[in-house]
Amino acid sequence: MKNHDNHISSYMLNWTVLLVLLMLTTISILAIKMHLGAYTVALALILASIKVTIVLTYFMHLKFENTMLRLMVGGVFLLFAIVIAITFTDYYFR
Amino acid sequence: MNNTSATVPLNYLNHKTGLWSWLSSTDHKRIGLLYLYSITIFFCVAAVLGLLMRIEKFAPGPTIMTAQTYNGMFTIHGIIMIFIVVIPGLAAVFGNIFLPIMIGAKDVAFPKLNLFSWYIYITGACLGLYSQFANGHSPDTGWTFYVPYSAEASSNVVIALTAAFVLGFASILTGLNFIVTIHRLRAPGMTWFRMPLFPWSLYATAWIQLLATPIVGITLLMVIAERTLQIGFFDPTLGGDPVLYQHLFWIYSHPAVYVMILPAMGVVTEIFPTFSQKPVFGYVPIVFSSLAIALVGYFVWGHHMFTSGMSYESRWFFSFLTFLVAIPSAIKVFNWLSTMYGGSVDLKPPLLYAISFIFLFTIGGFTGLTLGSLATNIQVHNTDFVVAHFHYIIFGGMGFGFFAGIHYWYPKIYGRMYNFKWANIAWGFLFIGFNILYFPLFIIGIQGMPRRYFDYDPKFQTGQMISSVGAVILVIGLIGMISNLVYHVRRGAIAPANPWHGVTLEWQIPSPPPHENFDEVPVITHGPYVFDNPHTKND
Numbered sequence: 001m002k003n004h005d006n007h008i009s010s011y012m013l014n015w016t017v018l019l020v021l022l023m024l025t026t027i028s029i030l031a032i033k034m035h036l037g038a039y040t041v042a043l044a045l046i047l048a049s050i051k052v053t054i055v056l057t058y059f060m061h062l063k064f065e066n067t068m069l070r071l072m073v074g075g076v077f078l079l080f081a082i083v084i085a086i087t088f089t090d091y092y093f094r
Numbered sequence: 095m096n097n098t099s100a101t102v103p104l105n106y107l108n109h110k111t112g113l114w115s116w117l118s119s120t121d122h123k124r125i126g127l128l129y130l131y132s133i134t135i136f137f138c139v140a141a142v143l144g145l146l147m148r149i150e151k152f153a154p155g156p157t158i159m160t161a162q163t164y165n166g167m168f169t170i171h172g173i174i175m176i177f178i179v180v181i182p183g184l185a186a187v188f189g190n191i192f193l194p195i196m197i198g199a200k201d202v203a204f205p206k207l208n209l210f211s212w213y214i215y216i217t218g219a220c221l222g223l224y225s226q227f228a229n230g231h232s233p234d235t236g237w238t239f240y241v242p243y244s245a246e247a248s249s250n251v252v253i254a255l256t257a258a259f260v261l262g263f264a265s266i267l268t269g270l271n272f273i274v275t276i277h278r279l280r281a282p283g284m285t286w287f288r289m290p291l292f293p294w295s296l297y298a299t300a301w302i303q304l305l306a307t308p309i310v311g312i313t314l315l316m317v318i319a320e321r322t323l324q325i326g327f328f329d330p331t332l333g334g335d336p337v338l339y340q341h342l343f344w345i346y347s348h349p350a351v352y353v354m355i356l357p358a359m360g361v362v363t364e365i366f367p368t369f370s371q372k373p374v375f376g377y378v379p380i381v382f383s384s385l386a387i388a389l390v391g392y393f394v395w396g397h398h399m400f401t402s403g404m405s406y407e408s409r410w411f412f413s414f415l416t417f418l419v420a421i422p423s424a425i426k427v428f429n430w431l432s433t434m435y436g437g438s439v440d441l442k443p444p445l446l447y448a449i450s451f452i453f454l455f456t457i458g459g460f461t462g463l464t465l466g467s468l469a470t471n472i473q474v475h476n477t478d479f480v481v482a483h484f485h486y487i488i489f490g491g492m493g494f495g496f497f498a499g500i501h502y503w504y505p506k507i508y509g510r511m512y513n514f515k516w517a518n519i520a521w522g523f524l525f526i527g528f529n530i531l532y533f534p535l536f537i538i539g540i541q542g543m544p545r546r547y548f549d550y551d552p553k554f555q556t557g558q559m560i561s562s563v564g565a566v567i568l569v570i571g572l573i574g575m576i577s578n579l580v581y582h583v584r585r586g587a588i589a590p591a592n593p594w595h596g597v598t599l600e601w602q603i604p605s606p607p608p609h610e611n612f613d614e615v616p617v618i619t620h621g622p623y624v625f626d627n628p629h630t631k632n633d
Binding site for chain 2: 086093
């Protein structure tokens with residue numbers, strides 16, 4: 001596998017990402033008080049997924065890695081999604 | 095052969111001495127040996143528990159223990175064998191010792207993390223043992239910790255769950271280490287398709303360890319939360335769903351079967367070409383069958399739950415995929431037999447164990463199809479048929495694969511030879527004892543003998559008695575095999591660097607290997623199984 005230069009993120013970028021993550025966390029907490037019923041869980045999962053994506057992209061430097069590594073991480077999430085989908089398909093048909 | 099050596103060259107065993115040099119070593123070979131010794135000790139403990147259970151079942155009714163003791167014993171036997179012995183087993187021992195050498199590296203990618211993994215493993219293993227004795231209430235849930243019982247039982251379930259959770263971390267970190275090692279540290283010229291097949295099997299295994307283990311970790315934590323904080327995940331009385339637990343548990347625990355068996359397949363795939371002096375038949379199909387087993391193996395977990403109340407659609411879906419996973423396994427068996435066909439077969443102890451592996455694994459595989467079929471599954475579900483099936487797969491597969499591996503690589507690990515005659519006799523006891531122990535369980539299982547029962551109907555006594563006799567024969571074989579290997583670590587004849595005329599990289603360096611494996615980094619110019627024998631055709 002080819003070596004590539006290390007990427008150094010700027011402080012500004014890291015602070016911005018941190019700020020976005022804190023904002024999303026605040027929205028997650030506020031969402032509980034909005035009494036959305038069954039949609040509360042869906043909203044919490046969507047917000048958590050956005051946060052995971054941001055952490056992977058910037059803090060874990062996936063944005064600056066090569067395509068192979070990105071595909072491997074993507075494959076992991078795809079696998080996880082399939083496993084969860086199969087599990088809940090059982091609930092749907094039961 | 096000479097039993098002594100005037101000047102012993104420096105190697106990984108003697109370049110540093112003292113207990114601390116072992117406990118603090120980041121040398122992958124020493125860490126592999128630490129795993130070997132730990133796993134052997136725990137295996138012996140669990141084997142003794144297994145023997146005691148078989149003695150108990152020699153006759154109907156209570157014989158040497160109470161029903162509650164029996165429940166504790168099968169639980170801790172399962173926890174030790176599954177989580178402490180067979181899941182880490184081959185990958186942690188032979189993977190650690192030989193993966194870097196076989197790909198031409200000096201060590202794994204993260205040596206300190208590797209040592210840390212062993213300490214985590216030991217912590218989890220000790221917790222597992224502690225759960226058996228603490229407060230006088232050994233866990234009695236079975237190694238599967240099924241809810242709602244595990245959420246309600248008054249025994250030491252939380253400690254046992256914590257043990258399994260901690261052990262999972264060691265597995266994840268080892269898997270991560272191996273993946274990075276294979277990606278980053280292959281010798282110059284060692285392309286993916288010049289890599290030997292044992293590292294390939296470890297690569298497929300490592301992905302399962304990395305991706306599946308966290309799921310069971312979280313699931314076990316959820317059971318702990320349910321017990322301690324009364325959060326209703328799985329317990330219906332708290333609003334939970336017990337079938338969800340089974341889904342989450344088997345999402346990990348079925349792929350875990352492939353964590354056990356894939357490295358064993360990798361070991362025998364190294365042994366067949368060496369003892370046939372012939373290139374492995376179908377290198378590329380074996381590679382892809384390993385990856386296919388790892389991938390498809392992710393999606394078959396539901397076949398453990400056919401009678402648990404799953405939807406009909408899910409049941410046929412999982413049944414179909416279960417049949418599908420048999421294909422890559424069959425490809426491997428075909429390739430192993432074809433590798434031996436027409437070769438200069440040398441029936442030394444490693445090959446005896448490897449051939450036994452095929453025989454036992456095939457029986458385990460075919461009976462797996464009986465269990466994977468929806469109709470027959472209902473008949474044999476939760477009977478001794480299942481016990482026989484998974485022992486043929488796990489012990490007959492992973493166990494005999496492990497025995498094959500230790501007999502194959504022993505001269506390289508210790509620089510000494512064991513006694514062949516002794517090894518052959520021990521193999522005979524093991525192979526015969528194994529079949530006498532487990533085959534009758536297929537029959538009484540079909541007849542309706544439920545598993546995990548302390549007592550049984552007298553009509554099953556003949557099968558139970560034969561099985562118990564087999565257990566004694568098997569244990570005699572184990573004692574013979576372990577004694578032979580332990581005795582010759584220091585007293586065996588000096589082994590040459592390449593006693594079996596192997597062609598992979600570990601056989602090109604001295605026995606035992608030097609501390610950093612290679613004096614010079616090897617440059618790879620051809621595939622892994624190129625033999626000099628003029629009568630064989632090389633890839």
